[in-house]
């Protein structure tokens with residue numbers, strides 16, 4: 001296809017996108033009463049993220065840089081006849097490359113802390129979803145859909161577009177391709193609980209070769225530093241939370257509470273209830289770790305000196321040791337194991 005043809009198609013694509021975004025609310029999580037979204041950072045960007053007064057700057061990337069090859073192919077079943085695939089790739093190649101930034105619906109995804117927040121030494125920022133949607137109106141903030149296989153429907157939409165060559169059917173195809181390429185991922189990534197903001201309205205600024213989206217303080221609600229956040233940066237993080245009016249938390253990995261939890265300045269415990277960070281209803285009175293049921297102490301803090309002594313007394317290895325038979329027993333068991 002000639003350059004003019006491409007230009008026309010690109011123009012159609014942009015027009016389609018703005019209509020589509022205006023009319024589309026079904027892809028947002030609003031109806032699920034999700035009110036917060038989270039972004040994970042390495043600790044070395046703390047100063048950079050809060051470099052501009054009154055804003056937090058988040059880095060965006062282009063789909064061609066962040067989509068792994070599988071994702072690009074995900075949209076289409078490769079058993080599709082070559083003439084249809086050719087048409088599909090022609091459409092794909094015209095998807096505008098808009099800066100995109102990723103968020104998660106949860107601040108306690110351990111693999112995310114490991115990958116994106118340098119092994120629990122980074123931090124997470126919490127944003128007000130509704131405020132962001134209003135402020136960045138026209139830029140979709142939509143859920144990523146996790147797929148095992150390409151969307152069956154897309155094949156039909158493609159076949160129809162090729163068969164009829166009607167602009168309306170090409171329009172449907174572009175719409176579907178846009179959603180698939182920006183908002184679908186292979187199912188292995190579903191633990192990320194991701195949503196993405198796509199900057200179709202040119203709100204990002206190019207700073208030293210990076211596309212940065214500046215989010216005003218009023219839409220940032222909390223900062224959560226990791227359990228291994230560097231000591232020399234804790235004060236900076238607290239100062240930022242004060243200046244920007246954010247709640248400050250430190251993530252904790254519990255001994256008995258099954259999920260990561262948080263403590264605030266006053267060491268009060270908070271948990272993530274799958275939509276918000278809330279004060280923990282029940283806490284251990286000794287270690288202040290959250291409890292799932294109403295009791296005084298967590299399982300570990302309930303162990304008394306008497307329990308420990310009793311356990312030691314009953315330990316069969318200790319008994320064997322007392323009669324000088326422990327080494328002999330261990331050797332014999334080792335041989336059995338081999």
Ligand SMILES: [Zn+2]
Nearest residue numbers: 284287298301
């Ligand atoms: Zn405890």
